[in-house]
Amino acid sequence: MQDIHNLFNSLHQGIEAVSEVVLYRTDQVTLTLGSLIVALALVMAAFLAGAAIQRWLISPALRSTKLSQPLQYAIARISGYAFTILFLLIVLQNLGLDLRAFTFLAGALGIGIGFGLQNIISNFVSGLIILIEQPVKIGDRIDLGDLAGVVRKISARSTIIRTNDNIDVIVPNSDLITNRVINWSYEESKEIRFRIPVGVAYGTDPEKIRRCLLELATPENHVLLQPPPQVFFDAFGDSSLNFELAVWNRDMSTRPRAFRSLINYAIARKFKDENIELPFPQRDLHLRDGILTIRHLPPALKTS
Numbered sequence: 479m480q481d482i483h484n485l486f487n488s489l490h491q492g493i494e495a496v497s498e499v500v501l502y503r504t505d506q507v508t509l510t511l512g513s514l515i516v517a518l519a520l521v522m523a524a525f526l527a528g529a530a531i532q533r534w535l536i537s538p539a540l541r542s543t544k545l546s547q548p549l550q551y552a553i554a555r556i557s558g559y560a561f562t563i564l565f566l567l568i569v570l571q572n573l574g575l576d577l578r579a580f581t582f583l584a585g586a587l588g589i590g591i592g593f594g595l596q597n598i599i600s601n602f603v604s605g606l607i608i609l610i611e612q613p614v615k616i617g618d619r620i621d622l623g624d625l626a627g628v629v630r631k632i633s634a635r636s637t638i639i640r641t642n643d644n645i646d647v648i649v650p651n652s653d654l655i656t657n658r659v660i661n662w663s664y665e666e667s668k669e670i671r672f673r674i675p676v677g678v679a680y681g682t683d684p685e686k687i688r689r690c691l692l693e694l695a696t697p698e699n700h701v702l703l704q705p706p707p708q709v710f711f712d713a714f715g716d717s718s719l720n721f722e723l724a725v726w727n728r729d730m731s732t733r734p735r736a737f738r739s740l741i742n743y744a745i746a747r748k749f750k751d752e753n754i755e756l757p758f759p760q761r762d763l764h765l766r767d768g769i770l771t772i773r774h775l776p777p778a779l780k781t782s
């Protein structure tokens with residue numbers, strides 16, 4: 479028992495020693511173990527109170543307005559952060575601490591940001607920008623590099639994107655601000671043009687390709703007739719004549735990959751019915767002095 483008593487006395491003396499160094503005293507504030515526990519409890523209560531006000535007061539009040547759901551979410555999140563900071567300031571003041579005592583932390587915080595906290599601060603600021611400007615909102619379908627999915631949640635540090643495979647990917651907020659993002663849902667109702675590349679073998683009539691592609695661009699394949707679909711003769715490739723089918727769509731904008739697959743299936747069926755040959759790589763082989771060389775056969779020299 480005596481050892482335990484000595485341990486607590488040593489801990490108490492250590493805390494008081496730290497308080498002498500760390501705290502700026504104007505009214506002789508004394509830091510004790512009990513006051514430290516109370517302070518930690520009040521800080522936790524401040525965070526809980528901010529979250530509770532956001533969940534039980536601000537969010538229900540916003541739902542009664544005509545604001546859009548993403549805008550309601552943004553206002554609720556920012557208000558929750560503001561109330562949490564306000565509660566923390568009130569708690570510190572009620573503990574008898576002079577807030578001017580923490581001005582010395584500014585220099586230390588600047589050094590910390592320079593060495594290790596810059597990414598955290600960057601993500602937090604990016605999260606505020608996303609919530610205020612709303613380039614990306616809850617429920618938006620976006621493409622970020624190789625990642626494609628629906629935005630499920632925007633928090634202070636990161637954004638959660640759910641892919642078509644039902645996998646949640648956590649993305650730092652700064653990636654959504656600094657990188658190029660394709661937002662398929664930026665406007666609720668709009669037409670989007672899809673470009674489908676098509677290659678056929680040399681010797682195929684280009685006018686026949688144009689006719690076949692326009693025939694399959696129908697409402698049954700989710701293609702809008704206005705604006706009308708178009709077929710472009712893109713280039714003479716190494717092994718194929720390259721075309722591009724440009725079609726407009728509205729209801730498949732949240733599933734771009736599925737729409738392209740639908741059109742490609744329709745093209746494959748149409749070309750099979752019309753006996754249109756698909757291209758395959760052609761090479762010209764030369765054997766000279768025991769050395770084998772391979773080069774592309776120019777289109778003008780290719781034979782059927």
